[in-house]
Amino acid sequence: xxxxxxxxxxxxxxxxxxxxxxxxxxxxxxxxxxxxxxxxxxxxxxxxxxxxxxxxxxxxxxxxxxxxxxxxxxxxxxxxxxxxxxxxxxxxxxxxxxxxxxxxxxxxxxxxxxxxxxxxxxxxxxxxxxxxxxxxxxxxxxxxxxxxxxxxxxxxxxxxxxxxxxxxxxxxxxxxxxxxxxxxxxxxxxxxxxxxxxxxxxxxxxxxxxxxxxxxxxxxxxxxxxxxxxxxxxxxxxxxxxxxxxxxxxxxxxxxxxxxxxxxxxxxxxxxxxxxxxxxxxxxxxxxxxxxxxxxxxxxxxxxxxxxxxxxxxxxxxxxxxxxxxx
Numbered sequence: 001x002x003x004x005x006x007x008x009x010x011x012x013x014x015x016x017x018x019x020x021x022x023x024x025x026x027x028x029x030x031x032x033x034x035x036x037x038x039x040x041x042x043x044x045x046x047x048x049x050x051x052x053x054x055x056x057x058x059x060x061x062x063x064x065x066x067x068x069x070x071x072x073x074x075x076x077x078x079x080x081x082x083x084x085x086x087x088x089x090x091x092x093x094x095x096x097x098x099x100x101x102x103x104x105x106x107x108x109x110x111x112x113x114x115x116x117x118x119x120x121x122x123x124x125x126x127x128x129x130x131x132x133x134x135x136x137x138x139x140x141x142x143x144x145x146x147x148x149x150x151x152x153x154x155x156x157x158x159x160x161x162x163x164x165x166x167x168x169x170x171x172x173x174x175x176x177x178x179x180x181x182x183x184x185x186x187x188x189x190x191x192x193x194x195x196x197x198x199x200x201x202x203x204x205x206x207x208x209x210x211x212x213x214x215x216x217x218x219x220x221x222x223x224x225x226x227x228x229x230x231x232x233x234x235x236x237x238x239x240x241x242x243x244x245x246x247x248x249x250x251x252x253x254x255x256x257x258x259x260x261x262x263x264x265x266x267x268x269x270x271x272x273x274x275x276x277x278x279x280x281x282x283x284x285x286x287x288x289x290x291x292x293x294x295x296x297x298x299x300x301x302x303x304x305x306x307x308x309x310x311x312x313x314x315x316x317x318x319x320x321x322x323x324x325x326x327x
Contacts, residue, residue, distance in 0.1 A: 034094045034268050038069040041097045041258075042087050044080030044104065050131065050210070050292050054256050055099040057288055058128055061279030062272075079166070080104040081114050084259070088121040092263030097272075098122065102255040103168060106312040110319045111166045111326045122259040124308060125269050126276050127299025129289055130255045133172045133208045133228040135242065138199050139221055141206075146226050146245040149206070150180045159185040161195035161204035165326045169195070171315055172208035172228045172252040174322050176242060179250035196222075210254055211293025229253055234295065255311070256294075257304055273300050 041059055045051045052074065059070040075083040080100045090096035105118035135146070143149035152158065162170035165188045177184055187204055189195040196213050198204045200221055207213075208228050214235065217224045226242045227233045230251045242250040258276065260269060279285060280298040289296045299307060318324070 034265070034271070035066055035068040037095065038071055039066070039095050039097065040071055040073050041099050042073050042075055042083045044075060044077070044083030044098075044100050046076045047074055050254075050294065051099065051101060051256060053292055054129055054289070054294065057285055058099070058258075058276060058279060061282065061285065062275055065275045065278065078112060078114070079108050081108055081112060081116055084118055084122060085114075085116045087259065087261055088116065088118075090261045092261040092265075094260070094264055094268035094272075096261060097125070098259040099128065099256065100259070101168070102257055102308055102311055103166075103315075105308050106315050107166060107168075107171070107319070110316050111324070118259065119308070119312070121262065123262050123264055123269070124301060124304045125258040125260050126273050126301060127255055127257045127297065127304045127307065128276060129280065129294050129296050129298075130253045131211050131292065131294040132233050132253050133169060133210055134213060134217070134224055134233070134236075134239075135176065135206065135226040135228055136196075136199060136209045136213050136217065137206045137223045137225055138202045138204065139223065140202050141223055143223075143225065146180075146242055146247060149225060150182055150247070153180070153182040153184050157185065158182075158205045159187050161187050161189055161198050161207045163192040163195050163210070164188050164190060166319075166324065167192075168252060168254045169208045169210055171318060171324075172250070173206075174318055174324065175252055176208065176228060176247075176250040178318065178322070179242065179247040214293055235290070235293065252315075255299075255307060257299070257308075269301060 041055055043052050043055045056072055059072050062070040075086060084098055084104050087096055087098035109117055143152055160173045162173060169192060192210055192212055195207050196209060199207045213222055216222045224239055226245055227239055228242055228250055232241060277298040280296040286296045
């Protein structure tokens with residue numbers, strides 16, 4: 001007996017429906033069984049820095065809560081782009097993740113020539129914490145607050161040190177210049193530590209410090225005039241922000257986050273959100289973050305995406321307007 005066209009259509013639709021159900025069931029089964037083997041977190045910076053330290057804290061907590069080893073794989077280079085590209089190429093199965101400062105998505109595309117575009121090639125998962133930046137002056141400075149520092153900068157030559165061209169401390173000081181209408185000379189260094197060292201030695205007038213100056217601030221070896229953030233620091237609650245001293249727009253926190261390859265199951269991303277938020281709520285982890293000058297603030301996926309979009313808009317405009325480059 002010959003099949004009618006209507007029967008053949010019904011049969012085709014039935015087979016397609018069963019195939020779709022099989023794919024959905026496979027995805028649900030994978031998400032429910034995840035993780036069934038160790039998870040790798042790729043970090044784009046060398047061991048020992050803030051990014052690596054935060055990643056290891058999160059990895060340790062996830063190991064305990066997921067019941068599988070979560071290991072750190074350091075792949076430094078190109079301001080995090082080498083690691084980001086590796087994760088972008090990885091299978092979207094939840095077993096390869098990426099932890100980095102948000103600058104890999106919000107700054108690198110404006111400064112580094114690459115085929116990688118994190119906003120297109122990676123999926124944001126969650127924010128894992130932040131650190132603020134602090135306007136610190138040399139010990140010889142006579143400025144008692146930001147108003148006096150700005151007046152001195154406008155009256156004569158002044159230079160600021162940074163951790164290097166395109167780094168968050170550099171961009172924070174450029175936002176400060178923009179907000180205050182000053183023309184302070186930028187002197188880049190190879191890292192935050194040597195930049196701070198020359199401020200301590202009086203070779204540079206100021207620095208937007210990412211938190212490594214805390215011991216020197218507390219012993220009076222450098223002067224803390226302001227927090228370059230929207231909010232005061234929990235570590236120095238009596239020190240006002242730049243905005244509180246009359247100059248709005250000079251605020252930039254260093255946020256850190258987690259990304260996954262595009263196509264990673266939504267259920268896996270949702271579970272990572274829950275587990276990371278639970279880890280960051282731990283008093284132990286809060287204390288360990290504080291030792292780095294960081295704050296254990298979590299952002300869910302929607303909040304993290306919004307942060308990335310806003311930060312990318314602000315810093316992209318700053319880089320263009322100030323003609324910032326890494327050449």
